[in-house]
Amino acid sequence: MGRLVAIVGRPNVGKSTLFNRLTQSRAAIVNDTSGTTRDRQYGKMEWNGMEMSVVDTGGWVVNSEDIFEEEINKQVQLAIEEADVILFVVDIKNGITDLDDHVADILRRTSKPVIVVANKDDNNQSMYAEAEFYALGLGQPFSISAINGTGTGDLLDEIVKHMPDKADEPLDEELPRFAIVGRPNAGKSSLVNSLMDEERNIVTDIAGTTRDSIYSRYNKFGFNFYLVDTAGIRKKNKVNEDIEYYSVLRSIRAIENSDICILLIDATRGIESQDVNIFSIIQKNRKGLVVLVNKWDIALDKSQKAFDHFEATIRDRFAPFTDFPIIFGSALTKQRIHKVLQTAIDVHNTRRLTIPTSQLNNVLQADIQAFPPPAVKGKYVKIKYITMLKGAHVPTFIFFCNLPQWVKDPYKRYLENKIREHWNLHGTPINIFFREK
Numbered sequence: 001m002g003r004l005v006a007i008v009g010r011p012n013v014g015k016s017t018l019f020n021r022l023t024q025s026r027a028a029i030v031n032d033t034s035g036t037t038r039d040r041q042y043g044k045m046e047w048n049g050m051e052m053s054v055v056d057t058g059g060w061v062v063n064s065e066d067i068f069e070e071e072i073n074k075q076v077q078l079a080i081e082e083a084d085v086i087l088f089v090v091d092i093k094n095g096i097t098d099l100d101d102h103v104a105d106i107l108r109r110t111s112k113p114v115i116v117v118a119n120k121d122d123n124n125q126s127m128y129a130e131a132e133f134y135a136l137g138l139g140q141p142f143s144i145s146a147i148n149g150t151g152t153g154d155l156l157d158e159i160v161k162h163m164p165d166k167a168d169e170p171l172d173e174e175l176p177r178f179a180i181v182g183r184p185n186a187g188k189s190s191l192v193n194s195l196m197d198e199e200r201n202i203v204t205d206i207a208g209t210t211r212d213s214i215y216s217r218y219n220k221f222g223f224n225f226y227l228v229d230t231a232g233i234r235k236k237n238k239v240n241e242d243i244e245y246y247s248v249l250r251s252i253r254a255i256e257n258s259d260i261c262i263l264l265i266d267a268t269r270g271i272e273s274q275d276v277n278i279f280s281i282i283q284k285n286r287k288g289l290v291v292l293v294n295k296w297d298i299a300l301d302k303s304q305k306a307f308d309h310f311e312a313t314i315r316d317r318f319a320p321f322t323d324f325p326i327i328f329g330s331a332l333t334k335q336r337i338h339k340v341l342q343t344a345i346d347v348h349n350t351r352r353l354t355i356p357t358s359q360l361n362n363v364l365q366a367d368i369q370a371f372p373p374p375a376v377k378g379k380y381v382k383i384k385y386i387t388m389l390k391g392a393h394v395p396t397f398i399f400f401c402n403l404p405q406w407v408k409d410p411y412k413r414y415l416e417n418k419i420r421e422h423w424n425l426h427g428t429p430i431n432i433f434f435r436e437k
Helices: 015-023 065-082 098-107 127-136 152-162 188-196 244-256 273-284 304-318 337-351 357-370 409-422
Strands: 004-008 041-047 050-056 085-091 114-119 141-143 177-182 204-207 213-220 223-228 260-266 288-294 326-328 383-388 396-401 431-436
Touching: 004 015, 004 065, 015 041, 015 050, 015 085, 015 114, 015 152, 041 152, 041 273, 050 244, 065 098, 085 098, 085 127, 085 152, 098 127, 114 127, 114 152, 127 141, 141 152, 177 188, 177 244, 177 273, 188 213, 188 223, 188 260, 188 288, 188 337, 223 337, 244 273, 260 273, 260 337, 273 304, 288 304, 288 337, 304 326, 326 337, 357 383, 357 409, 396 409, 409 431
Parallel strands: 004 050, 004 085, 085 114, 114 141, 177 223, 177 260, 260 288, 288 326, 396 431
Antiparallel strands: 041 050, 204 213, 213 223, 383 396
16 A cells, blocks of 8 residues: 655745655755745655655645635645655744644644654754754654755654554455546546446445555446545545545545556546646556546537547647557446446456567567667667566566666667557556666
């Protein structure tokens, strides 16, 4: 099960800088201006062999103080509900502000581990000022400098120490796990209801170790799979208003615990940035994908031209990964929902495909000879043989060669395209690695 770390705090305390430091990326834009982070940032990090997800929950400054406080409150409340560990970032140079007190007041009511991060201790001159933050009532503060990395090692040790152990669920490993994800009002709840309203006795909840309902078993009409934790199957008292921010954080949970993601897109609104955000999370986690263009029954234009244009737009926005099924249907009228399930099962079976080594080499060596890897600094890369890693969650191909470090991404994409051309890997990402031989 996925582990989630949420970064909370008032604007301009260095949350995005800390996010970039932890994820070893520059995904979050950093600026001295308050409110730079408007879209939610999601990334992965690893420490001491433990992989975790990180979410930057930075709010933005608006003219109305009431709206600002309301936004901060929503984000903190959600972090409390969804995250396993919460990082409360404060500015060691400015000390405790009224907004810090407001956030701390909410955090003191949770049983979740909260770590106070006193940021901007850039020259170790402010470490004695951290004592002020004991007044927040949230335990020992950790002085760090997100910009140069000072103290982040100790902070990561503390995060790992507080991260709960995730025991394996008593699940049938042979059954696929589907997650229904999408932006607010795309029709997730309607699809879940269409699947589960009839013959409820055949749908059983499997209690998770740390959460209410992680998986629900679906076993009817010849289908047998687990439906992964979504807002649609949560208890009502655990579901808050499904605004944009909530949908992203809950999508992370559902995606990480699934094998296949069914991404719903609203046919009446087209592709929006939120769809692309959720797709990128699916890609980062290397999950199988089926796209359902929902509400097709009420689309204004159902012509073949509109159909083709919509499909082309989806593949264009999700590029470079374009090899996935797209189905047009309606969760409300149950149009093609069984086709969606069958396609998702097909994608799951595809992910478990094993191609014999002899077949791989016979087919791909011809493509390699036709278009060999480009020479680098007068050195030629010779690919000697190819094999497929058995038992991997994602189809994984190992290319053994003399100079693996010289094989660049464009050639990897060429090989991926050739693999997809020869074998049906529709809907699943694939991994390609080069090893020295």
